[in-house]
Amino acid sequence: SQQGEEDPQALSIQEGENATMNCSYKTSINNLQWYRQNSGRGLVHLILIRSNEREKHSGRLRVTLDTSKKSSSLLITASRAADTASYFCATDDSGGYQKVTFGTGTKLQVIP
Amino acid sequence: EPEVTQTPSHQVTQMGQEVILRCVPISNHLYFYWYRQILGQKVEFLVSFYNNEISEKSEIFDDQFSVERPDGSNFTLKIRSTKLEDSAMYFCASSDLVRGSPLHFGNGTRLTVT
Numbered sequence: 001s002q003q004g005e006e007d008p009q010a011l012s013i014q015e016g017e018n019a020t021m022n023c024s025y026k027t028s029i030n031n032l033q034w035y036r037q038n039s040g041r042g043l044v045h046l047i048l049i050r051s052n053e054r055e056k057h058s059g060r061l062r063v064t065l066d067t068s069k070k071s072s073s074l075l076i077t078a079s080r081a082a083d084t085a086s087y088f089c090a091t092d093d094s095g096g097y098q099k100v101t102f103g104t105g106t107k108l109q110v111i112p
Numbered sequence: 113e114p115e116v117t118q119t120p121s122h123q124v125t126q127m128g129q130e131v132i133l134r135c136v137p138i139s140n141h142l143y144f145y146w147y148r149q150i151l152g153q154k155v156e157f158l159v160s161f162y163n164n165e166i167s168e169k170s171e172i173f174d175d176q177f178s179v180e181r182p183d184g185s186n187f188t189l190k191i192r193s194t195k196l197e198d199s200a201m202y203f204c205a206s207s208d209l210v211r212g213s214p215l216h217f218g219n220g221t222r223l224t225v226t
Contacts, residue, residue, distance in 0.1 A: 031212050042116075042203055042217035043155065050212065088155060090215075098143060098167035100215060102155040 004089045004103025012109045019076040021106040023089030024069075032065055033090045033100070034074050043088065043102075046074075081112040114138040118204050118218035125194055125225055133189045133221045135204030144187045145205040145215060146179065148172070155203070161187065194225045 007022045023032070031050050035043040049056045049065045049072070056063045062075040076083055089103045117136045125131050137144050146158040160167040161179055178190045187206075191198055201222050205215040 033214060035215075037155075039152075040201075040220075042219045043205075043215070044217070045214035048212065048214060086152075098160040098162060099157055099170075100145070101157055102147070104154045 004091055004101065006087070006089060006103045006106040008106060009104070010107045010109070012111065013079055015079060015081055015110055015112050017079055019079050019083070019108055019110070021074045021087050021108070023072045023074070023103050025072075025089070025091050025103075026070065027091075027093050029067075029091045029093065031092055032063075032072050034061075034063060034072075035088045035090060035102070037086045037088065037105070039085075046087075076108075079108075079110045081110050084108060084110045114216075116204055116206055116216050116218035118202075118221050120221060121219070122222045123224070125223070127196060127225055128193050131191050131194055131223065133191075133202050133204075133223070135187045135189075135218055136185050137187055137204065137206030138208075138216055139185070141206035141208045141216070143167075143207045143209070143213075144179075144181070145207075146189045147203045147205065147217075148200040149203065149220075150200040158189070191223075194223075196225050199223055199225045 004025045033048045034046045037043045047058045049063050060077045065072045086105045086107045088105045090100050092100050119134045144161040149155045157170050159169045159173045176192050180188050201220040203220045205217045207213040207215050
């Protein structure tokens with residue numbers, strides 16, 4: 001079974017609005033990461049939050065983690081057309097040794 | 113900024129043929145990974161590699177697949193006898209720590225099996 005599932009699968013917003021994406025996972029984790037993928041390209045790391053952290057900020061990104069609910073959210077504030085991409089959460093299974101598992105992704109479209 | 117590079121960017125092969133996908137990880141990284149993504153779907157873990165050994169592999173990574181670090185810079189994924197369902201984007205990634213370190217991805221090789 002897959003580790004992470006993002007919600008919604010697709011999101012379309014106007015430039016300047018905020019975008020919120022959610023991720024749920026199944027097993028205990030050490031870290032949760034968010035990645036971005038532009039169409040046809042590799043994934044780019046955005047932010048990492050450790051299991052003992054609840055919130056983290058990086059520029060226009062805000063990530064929260066709720067380990068009791070096994071969920072995380074990524075908020076992009078003041079979105080830009082250039083934020084159009086797919087966003088994936090990724091977790092490392094605390095029982096595993098070297099395996100980072102990606103979720104199903106949220107496809108974000110920011111309309112200028 | 114250092115990059116992970118993958119070659120070729122696109123590989124077309126006939127069913128049953130062997131293919132080798134090549135990757136040059138970031139030079140001071142120690143952990144290497146292969147992932148695949150079928151037509152914009154989820155990114156699936158294939159295998160991780162450290163100290164010249166496979167650390168973890170998924171159920172997708174069966175006997176048709178193998179990985180190798182033939183020298184100090186390259187990291188390869190070999191598919192021995194390709195099937196139509198192997199058509200996908202294959203991404204190589206590397207990291208400098210086993211935990212708590214971001215993965216750095218290449219731009220992928222699009223494999224098309226005909």
